[in-house]
Amino acid sequence: MQRKDVFVSEEELKRQKEFVQQVRGLYAEKGKTPKALVETYGCQQNENDSERIKGMLSEMGFAFTDSREDADFILFNTCAVREGAEMRVLGNVGALKHLKARRPDLIVGICGCMMQQEHMVKKLKSKYKHVSVIFGTHSLYQFPEILYKAVCKNERVISLIDSEGRIAEDIPVYRENTASAWVSIMYGCNNFCSYCIVPYVRGRERSREPEKILEEIKSLAQNGVKEITLLGQNVNSYGKDLDRNVDFADLLLLADKVSGIRRIRFMTSHPKDMTDKLIETLPKVKKLCDQIHLPFQAGSDRILEKMNRRYTKEGYIHLVERIRTAMPNAVFTTDIIVGFPGESKEDFNETIDVLKRVRFDSVFSFIYSKREGTPAAKMPNQVPEDLKHKHFDELLDVQNKISREINETYDGKTVEIMVEGLSKTNETMMCGRTSGGKIVNFPKDDALSAGDFVHVKITKISTWSLTGERV
Numbered sequence: 001m002q003r004k005d006v007f008v009s010e011e012e013l014k015r016q017k018e019f020v021q022q023v024r025g026l027y028a029e030k031g032k033t034p035k036a037l038v039e040t041y042g043c044q045q046n047e048n049d050s051e052r053i054k055g056m057l058s059e060m061g062f063a064f065t066d067s068r069e070d071a072d073f074i075l076f077n078t079c080a081v082r083e084g085a086e087m088r089v090l091g092n093v094g095a096l097k098h099l100k101a102r103r104p105d106l107i108v109g110i111c112g113c114m115m116q117q118e119h120m121v122k123k124l125k126s127k128y129k130h131v132s133v134i135f136g137t138h139s140l141y142q143f144p145e146i147l148y149k150a151v152c153k154n155e156r157v158i159s160l161i162d163s164e165g166r167i168a169e170d171i172p173v174y175r176e177n178t179a180s181a182w183v184s185i186m187y188g189c190n191n192f193c194s195y196c197i198v199p200y201v202r203g204r205e206r207s208r209e210p211e212k213i214l215e216e217i218k219s220l221a222q223n224g225v226k227e228i229t230l231l232g233q234n235v236n237s238y239g240k241d242l243d244r245n246v247d248f249a250d251l252l253l254l255a256d257k258v259s260g261i262r263r264i265r266f267m268t269s270h271p272k273d274m275t276d277k278l279i280e281t282l283p284k285v286k287k288l289c290d291q292i293h294l295p296f297q298a299g300s301d302r303i304l305e306k307m308n309r310r311y312t313k314e315g316y317i318h319l320v321e322r323i324r325t326a327m328p329n330a331v332f333t334t335d336i337i338v339g340f341p342g343e344s345k346e347d348f349n350e351t352i353d354v355l356k357r358v359r360f361d362s363v364f365s366f367i368y369s370k371r372e373g374t375p376a377a378k379m380p381n382q383v384p385e386d387l388k389h390k391h392f393d394e395l396l397d398v399q400n401k402i403s404r405e406i407n408e409t410y411d412g413k414t415v416e417i418m419v420e421g422l423s424k425t426n427e428t429m430m431c432g433r434t435s436g437g438k439i440v441n442f443p444k445d446d447a448l449s450a451g452d453f454v455h456v457k458i459t460k461i462s463t464w465s466l467t468g469e470r471v
C-alpha cells in the first residue's frame with residue numbers, strides 16, 4: 001500500500017464532520033442534551049480510542065454520565081486479548097436487555113477489537129438484538145455517520161471494514177486527565193506472536209507522521225499537560241513504514257524539545273526491536289522517565305520460540321543489563337504469560353528464574369487464553385486450567401516478595417512525584433507517581449492539583465505503593 005493511502009482522506013473526514021452536525025441537530029430538535037456512557041476495556045490504546053470517541057460525542061453535543069439509567073447512548077469499547085475480558089463485556093451487554101426494553105430510545109453500541117472478529121459479530125447479531133451500533137477499530141472515524149443512522153432511522157448499523165486499517169488524523173480527543181496524556185504514535189502490530197489476536201484485529205503497523213505527533217504534544221503542553229506517554233503495540237518499530245528518515249529514537253529526541261512537557265514515558269517495547277541506537281539515545285532524552293516496560297512473556301527458549309518472540313532468555317537478560325547501564329535508575333516492569341501450550345514445570349521455572357535475576361519492580365502476569373484464529377490455539381498440549389492457576393499463584397508469590405523488597409529500599413528516601421489527585425481509597429490522602437511510575441500517597445493538601453511536582457519523604461511501604469510526608 002502506498003503511504004498516502006494509509007490515511008483516511010480529507011473528504012471522508014469532512015463528510016464525517018457533517019454527520020457530527022446532523023446528530024447535533026437531531027438532539028437539538030428534541031430539545032435535550034443527550035448523555036453518553038463509554039465503558040472501556042483493555043489497553044491504553046483502547047483508552048485513547050475511547051477518548052477520541054468521546055471527543056466526537058462531545059462535538060455532537062453529548063454530555064457524559066457514569067449512570068446507565070441516565071444514559072441515552074451506552075457504548076462498550078472492547079478488548080479481545082483474553083477470553084475473560086470478552087466474557088465480561090458480553091455479560092455487561094446482556095444485562096442491558098431489560099433497560100433497553102424499558103427505554104426503547106436507549107442506543108446500545110459495541111466497538112473495538114472484539115468487533116474485528118467475524119465470529120463475535122455473528123454472535124452479537126443473532127443473540128444480542130438490543131445492540132444497535134456495531135463497529136470495529138478500523139471504522140472508528142466513521143462513528144458520526146454510524147450514530148446518525150442509528151439515532152435518525154432507529155435501525156441497526158454495522159460497520160466493519162475488512163482492510164488493514166488506516167490512520168485518521170485530527171479527530172477531536174476528549175481527555176479527562178488534565179496533567180497526563182496518552183499520545184498514540186502508531187497503530188497495529190506486525191509481530192504475530194503466536195498467542196496474540198492483536199495483529200488480526202488492529203491490522204498492520206502504521207506510524208503517524210512525526211509532525212502530527214509533535215503538533216499534538218505541543219497542543220497538549222499549551223493546555224497544561226505535563227506528562228505524555230507515547231503509545232503503540234511496539235513503539236520500537238516506529239517509523240519503519242514511513243518513507244522518511246525518522247525512527248523511535250529520533251522521535252523521543254524531538255518530543256524532548258517540547259517546552260511545558262516535563263515527563264515522557266512510552267509503551268510497549270518489543271525486546272527484539274531495542275536497537276543499540278535507541279539504548280544510546282535513552283539517557284539523552286532529558287525528560288524521559290526512569291521506567292521501562294519490556295514484556296518478556298516466558299523464560300524458556302523453547303516456549304519463546306513457539307511464541308514467535310524472536311529472542312532468547314539470555315538475550316533478554318543481557319538487554320536489560322545494557323539498558324540498566326544506560327539508565328541506572330530505571331524501574332523495570334514486564335508482561336508474562338503463564339501456561340502457554342506445552343509449557344512444562346521446567347519451562348515455567350525458567351520464567352521464575354528471569355523474575356529472580358532481573359528483579360522487576362512489578363509484573364503484569366496473565367494466564368494463557370486460547371484465541372481463535374491464532375497459531376497457538378491449534379498447538380497440542382494445551383495446559384490444564386488447574387496447572388495454569390497453580391503456576392500463576394506461584395509466580396505471584398515470588399514477584400510480590402521481590403516487589404516488596406524493592407519498595408523497602410525506598411524507606412526514608414525522598415522522591416519527587418507528580419501529583420495525580422485524590423487517593424481513591426482514602427479521602428484524607430492524595431497520590432502521585434515517581435519518575436519510575438511508583439504510586440506514592442501523602443496527606444491531602446487543597447493547594448495542590450494534578451500536574452504539580454512535590455517532594456515526599458517515604459515513611460511507609462507496601463507491595464503496591466509507597467506512603468510519605470511532604471518535605
Ligand code: 5AD
Nearest residue numbers: 195196295335336337366367368369
Ligand atoms: N493469553 C494471555 N495473555 C495474552 N497476552 C496477549 N495475548 C494473550 C493471550 N492469548 C498478554 C501479553 C501481552 C499483554 C498485553 O497481554 O502478555 O504483552
Ligand code: SF4
Nearest residue numbers: 189191192193196198
Ligand atoms: Fe501481540 Fe506480540 Fe504484537 Fe504485542 S508484539 S501486540 S504480544 S503480537
